[in-house]
Structures are given as C-alpha cells and as structure tokens.
Amino acid sequence: MAVAVAEVWYDPKNPFWIAALFACFVLCLYTAVVWSVAAVVPAVEDGGEAVAVERAEELVRGRRLDGFMVNLLFSVVCLVVVFGFWMTMGDRGRLNLTVYGLFFVNGVSITRIFGGVMYTVYYFRCREYHGEEIDFLVNHLT
Template sequence: MEFLEPFVAVLVIFRESLKLLAKNRKLTAITLTVSILLSSLSFLILYFCCKTMSRNMIPIEFFMPIPGSSDDTINFATILIIFDEYFKIIVAFEVFVLAKSIISIYSSIATILLSVSSYNGRTITLSFKNLAKLTVQARRRQYKTNLQISLRVIGCIFVVLFVASPSMMFSGNSLGEMLWTANLVGISAACILFLYLSVAWVLGSVISVIEENCYGIEAMKKAGRLIEGKRIQGFILNIMFNFSLLAVVGFGILRDHKWLVDNLLIFGLFIVIFSCLLRFFYFVAYTVLYFKCKKSHGEEIEFPGGIVGYSKISAC
C-alpha cells in the first residue's frame, strides 16, 4: 500500500486546489479570462498573419530548374522574396512565443497569489487592483528565477541533441536505424528524468512569488531542500499535466492531415485555451504542494506584503 501513498497525496492536493479556487471565484474567473483572451488574441494574430503571408508565397520548387533542361537559370530575386516571406512567418511565430511567455509568467504569478490569499481555511479580501500590484512587484523575482530554469532546460536540450547526434551522422543505413531506436529509448528516458528534475524548478518559481527575498539561484536551492520527501508527488503532478496536454495535441496531429488543415484555427484555439486552463490549475496545485512542503519541514508560511493578516518570516 505504500506504493499508492503518493497517488493518494496527489488526489488530496487536487481536492485542496479546487477548494482554494472556490474561495476567490470572482478574481479567479477574471484572472483566467484575461489569460485566455490575451493568449487567444496572440494566437489569432499569428494565424492570420501567417495565412495572409502564405497566400502570396509560391513554392520554391516552382523556380528550380528541371535537371537536364537547357535553361538552368534560377530566379534568385524571386527566391529571395519567398525566403523573406518565410522569415516574416518565423518572426511572427517568435513574437507569438514571446507574447505567450509573458502572458504565462504574469498569469502564473497571479494564480499563485490567489492561491496564497485563500490559504489556511480563510479568504483574505484581495482586490483586483491589489492583485495586479502584487503581480507587477513579483515580476522581477519571477524573471530571475525563470532565467535559472531556462538555463537548466537549455542544458537538458543540449544533452539530448548530443546523444541524438550519432544517429543523424549514420542515417540511411542499418547502424543509423539501430542508433535511432536506441536514441528513441534514451530520449524517452531523458523526458521522464526532465519531468522529475523540473519538480524543484517549478517549486522554485512558486517560492520566488511568495517569498519576497528569495528568488533566482537561492529559490532553486531552497526548492531542492523543501521538496525532499515529496518529490514523487510533484513528479506525478508533472506527468499528469504534461501528458494531458500531450494527449490532446497528439490527437490532432495523428488525425487525418486534411482534417487538421481544415480545422487548424479551431484546433489551435482549443489547444491555447486548454493549455491556459491546465497551466492555471497546475500552479494552484504546486502552491498547495509548497504549503505541504513547508509544513513537513516545520516552517511557517511567508505571505507577500500586500496580502495582510499574516506575519512574515525570513525568506532564505
């Protein structure tokens, strides 16, 4: 029965997360609605920008010479124009990613603060103005902590690419196929390891919002200490949330190609909205996990200065 204890603990986290959301229904609805609207708007701008630019694009192959023909001249000027259109699409996508990242950061901060305001069996009156003020105040701490998380993520990506590089060199032969099979197993294991390691990283993000004097590398160190004994619970949370999103995205990708093309706008909006809902509940659950980690270590909860009614303790 010890095997089931982490799963039971995760169910308790889900139950307490729902209770926290119910205590500040108005602000929760406003925060979630703003996040969804801004994310959907950025996706719509990306979609229509790409659609408008792609209408004016002629496939590059149209300008490529036919082998053996007398005219081997390539219209380089036209190809440069086409590449310029591709470049604009790439820039539009990067702007979307940047906008979505900024929206996600502010949304996660507001979500954590809402969860904190409803903690300990009582609801603290938190106005939208005060919530916005606290969110802006916490943004720099969150940026510094996210920088540390990004460096770790980039390091993991480089490791995966280093492992996968041999199969790229020997692609097209039996050795390459064997290496691809081995890499597929290795990359799957790396993804599982990443979800395990990222438990402390996400907890560090929560700490940087709640504890005003603890952010960046210090938040990462503190998260690594606090998560001891409850890392499996965070790992299960990561698996459930990430695989839920992966399953929804995979459903659309694995369907008929024509269906995906015809319903790209609707499916894209659905993914954006679903990811916003998932991310919102994800940070509520991790805030509850933070409370439990502090309690298991016998530490008092520190509350941001704008959330009155509680005394502070030293952060790190």
C-alpha cells in the first residue's frame, strides 16, 4: 500500500522525497542490526535458531549505535563500488547485461562473505561489552 502511495505522489523535484527515502534507508539500517547478529548466533552458540533473535536483542542492547555505524559504513562502501563499476563500464549493448549479471552475482557472494565476518566480529565485541567470557575455541578444540 505504501509503495503504491509513494508511486502516485512521487515527484523527483520535491526535496521531501529525497529526505523521506534517506530516512527510510537509515531506519532500515538501524533495525537490521539485530537481524544481522541473529544470523550469527546459531552458528556460534548452542541453542539453535529458535532463540537467536532474543539472544541477539540481548547482546545488541547498549551497542546498537555501533552496529548501525557498521551497517552504514558497509552500505556506503558497497554503493561506491557499484557506482564506480557502473561509471567505468558505461553502456555496451548486449554485453552490458552479461557483465552486470556476473558482477552482481560475484559482488553479492563477496558481500555476504565479508558481511558474515563483519557481524561475527561485532557479535564478539557485543559479548565482551556485556562481560561474557569468550571461550568457544577452548571447548571446541579439546
């Protein structure tokens, strides 16, 4: 419904829309912190996926702004790379679709790998912030 209303009322000359889109982008990055940490929790802790969101919410408490800044930096870097590639490649006809497709698939794969590492480090920083001992390597190596 909101997308339909936005399509009808959209006016690119109105600065309200630019501010509204920027606010939506920032809000999405802020709320995605818990879900990103919740993707790491089942891989690192015992307890499974059923309690991952609750555990992530507990860990992020007090450090949500740090997670937002990580999300923002990561998004800006991705945007710079995509726009840089777009400006470099230009319009090359049929080859454009193939090159953009390959770049997109490889870019998404690399982004997911880097994002997983980034949120795993953020997860351990949150555990340190809450005073939890990080001894998972000792338990799994013996």
